Amino acid sequence: MTIETAIEAVRKVLGPRLETTEAARSLHGQNEGYYPVTPPDAVASPETTQEVSEILRICNTEGCPVVAWGTGTSLEANALALRGGICLDMSRMDKVLDTQPEDMLAVVQPGVTREALNEELRATGLFFPVDPGANASLGGMASTRASGTTAVRYGTMRENVMALEAVLADGRIIRTGSRARKSASGYDLTKLLIGSEGTLGIITELTLRLQGQPEAISAAVCAFPDVASAVDTVITTIQMGVPMARIELLDAVQIKGLNQHFNATMEEVPQLFLEFHGSDSAVKEQAEIVAEIAADHGGKGFEWSTRPEDRSRLWKMRHNAYFAAKALRPGCRVVTTDICVPISKLAQAIADTQADMAGSTVKGPILGHVGDGNYHTALLVDPDNPAELEEAKSLAARMAKRALAVGGTVTGEHGIGVGKMKFMAEEHGQGWSVMADIKRTFDPRNILNPGKVVEIN
């Protein structure tokens, strides 16, 4: 068996860092989301780029699938080894290699998590802004083109990765990009790898653009009579050019989940969680403008605070929204949806989603990074009830198709993984076959995360 041969060859390279125990395999066969546990045949934990290169060379020769694993928090089963093979756990490559405060950049290994990085940066006055809530790895975040609460202000991984080192399927090591803030030198291989979900290469190093910690930060919460008013507040805010750092929608179901999970007493109506970054006066000015816009749309109880503890509490709740939602239905699995639409279509898209859910047996909160036109539902399904799962999938499909109909995309940030493959042809048309051509060029034997993003054999 080619996979077995590959595993034995990799064992010679890694020694005990190649594991085939049931425990290691099933740990790396888990996923957030609704997919069944799918263990890889082995788990390899490289410590250097050179080791990654050797592993890939072996696997390419043997035709053995290799699926990278960051922290396994992706929501579309992106890191599941659908066709077996070796799970490449990147968590031992967890060093911050270099920080250059003057150039506002840091060089990290892919297993560094965003929280670990920001901890390390604290003393420099700089921070890395991309925040998917989960304490994901930077390699995983780059590979899914992650974003999150702060993308409305600072952009996604696409805008915040300057350069990469990556190992290609045949073991070649490439470096892309540079430390310059811009370049017109050749094809943008950095951006091609970002969002490729480990199907074109394994990221072994990232050069990240950092931001200055703002002089002042304030956070705010505001309750709305209905989702439409909250969304209209967001649209006006964005269109007026207020440089929001975060602007998050949580519907009544989500707030109820948070109240239960955190013993909180928020009014169980749609709420916006907001954050402002800037100078003292700018932050004040922004908060006042948004308070006024919110009031115009029936918002009430707009409170803002610059106290760090209030802020931490707010974002802790937001970051645990997924788990709080899950707890609303003990034992459930979550079908997460993730669409992104032009901002002018956001209110209608959310209204349609609400109508869909009202007519369905499957329920769940709506929440999202609405400043980007990006939102999710977390549909809570009984894993032992196939009819519920089907119903949830069909709700998700309707949302995705509606996003396409208004010029949006079927995923704002979670990536394609398994769940979104079925929309790729419709979203990209001929472009999808071009993606397949690129995949064939990079990985002719289809060893890198086969079956994800494109299908080539």
Next chain:
Amino acid sequence: MTIETAIEAVRKVLGPRLETTEAARSLHGQNEGYYPVTPPDAVASPETTQEVSEILRICNTEGCPVVAWGTGTSLEANALALRGGICLDMSRMDKVLDTQPEDMLAVVQPGVTREALNEELRATGLFFPVDPGANASLGGMASTRASGTTAVRYGTMRENVMALEAVLADGRIIRTGSRARKSASGYDLTKLLIGSEGTLGIITELTLRLQGQPEAISAAVCAFPDVASAVDTVITTIQMGVPMARIELLDAVQIKGLNQHFNATMEEVPQLFLEFHGSDSAVKEQAEIVAEIAADHGGKGFEWSTRPEDRSRLWKMRHNAYFAAKALRPGCRVVTTDICVPISKLAQAIADTQADMAGSTVKGPILGHVGDGNYHTALLVDPDNPAELEEAKSLAARMAKRALAVGGTVTGEHGIGVGKMKFMAEEHGQGWSVMADIKRTFDPRNILNPGKVVEIN
């Protein structure tokens, strides 16, 4: 002859819009820069995507080179038909197809120029920020990954193009990206085409991200005793996070050129030209901070003004810096250099360049978009003196190699064209052969702008 057969077949499609006159050919064989006139065999002026597709299908069958032409302002002979064939003049595809102020986007054909677009947008309160000075076409700007004076604030074409329509070598039409502000859906074909200099596909439509016209704009000029003090002012300004809209360095030689060209009386020392965007109070605050930083570095005569006529005059001078420099030596050709380095290396890089020029017979101004770490020299050479040209090229090569040595790039914004091919291997290593693989996938017969960016046969 395959080229001749292709030309005759294309003539059947375009009628009189396929020209083979001496005049048309030599007009499209010109370049800014020092390359000899290199006329294509024919000039085709399509009006629709469908026509572009038919032309490419013909040329692919016949193996006839096709080189797109926007406005021909690129500086590295990017649009020259080195191997003959058909020049595809995109200037008749010059419609603004759609503007969506609510979503802050516009959809344009590739022949629309940035000035025409901004003229059209004026009433909407929005503008397209990328500003290479020249009134270039948006298709050409996307293809060279252009930037310019405002990139420090608003980013380059990379950040400001959301979606594309493009025709591939075999005539297939693809659409990339969407109208959503972000997406994690598949490989980033938009970013792959941007900066590909017409070697992977012909761009036939662009969806552009727009910006709100700032509430207030002010401009400023400040004189410095030497380049180092001006550069240190820039570095401090950027590191303090002042959101500069423009921050441009012009050295004494450049100022002298402008004085002559515009009958101006600026002190002939290094100067910074600056612009601030924001609310009235923000603009004032920013200008005060920068004035203070400048004063700390020996800057004098820092004047700022919110009067539109002062601003226009300033940026008119800046945009004509190239022509003013050229006029310093009547009859000369210009060898333009264009490197970009991490900001912490900028002062040293410029000092090295100055030292190089001091020890050389070839002279020219230094100027640049220094907030990005990007600067140019415009080396003025006698076209009839091959020794001068060689000397200029070797100065340019030294600059490029030094940029690489400090983690920078050999081109911040002008692209590879002809002049930068020789640095590609050194800048990208194995990555350059990956670029060649991509080219082979997109354009196996090597008909699209052959000999640029990569070399595949």
